[in-house]
Amino acid sequence: MLEAIHEQLIRLDLIVGETEAVYHEATLKLGLTDSAMNVLYTICMFDGVCPLKNIAALSGLPKQTINSALRKLEREAVLYLESVDGRKKRACLTEKGRELCDGTVMLLMRIEDEIIGSWLPEERELYLSLTRRYLDALREKIKEL
Numbered sequence: 001m002l003e004a005i006h007e008q009l010i011r012l013d014l015i016v017g018e019t020e021a022v023y024h025e026a027t028l029k030l031g032l033t034d035s036a037m038n039v040l041y042t043i044c045m046f047d048g049v050c051p052l053k054n055i056a057a058l059s060g061l062p063k064q065t066i067n068s069a070l071r072k073l074e075r076e077a078v079l080y081l082e083s084v085d086g087r088k089k090r091a092c093l094t095e096k097g098r099e100l101c102d103g104t105v106m107l108l109m110r111i112e113d114e115i116i117g118s119w120l121p122e123e124r125e126l127y128l129s130l131t132r133r134y135l136d137a138l139r140e141k142i143k144e145l
Contacts, residue, residue, distance in 0.1 A: 026111075030104040035061060035069040037105065039091075043079065044105045048093040051084070055091065073097070 027037040038059040043050040045058065055066055070091060073079045078097035081089050093101060116124060 026108055030107070032104055033069070035065050036073060037108075039066060039069045039073065040078075040093075040097075040101055040105045041108070043091050043093060044101050044109065048098060048101075049090055050092075051088065051090045052081075053088070 023037075024034060027034050030037070032040070038061050039055055042055045042059045046054065052066075052070075055061075055070075056063055059066060061069070070079070070081065074081065076096075077094055078100055079091050079093050081091055084090055119127070
């Protein structure tokens with residue numbers, strides 16, 4: 001039993017690693033860095049205007065990496081930061097940024113939509129529920145370390 005679980009865990013790790021490698025390959029083909037892609041992807045999830053706290057929560061990147069990516073994208077006039085309610089800030093795509101995202105991030109999102117959209121609704125729901133269940137359990141076990 002444990003041997004079968006171990007083999008399945010190896011398969012899972014390989015799939016996760018291969019998936020990350022494919023996203024990295026896509027990012028390079030689209031002319032972005034991984035951090036820029038993650039930041040812009042998150043901003044696009046919010047239609048081009050995204051609170052920085054959401055970028056931190058959803059991108060999976062360390063805060064310093066996010067800050068570096070934001071500064072670089074700001075220097076390139078892809079986005080600008082604006083204050084909201086005093087201390088809070090949000091990232092907003094410029095017109096140049098929207099054009100960039102249309103040919104990069106949005107292209108990747110359309111590919112993902114096409115793939116997931118080809119699955120039956122119950123397959124999508126099963127994939128999402130099992131992935132959430134795994135993540136929640138992993139998060140709890142990591143807290144115990």
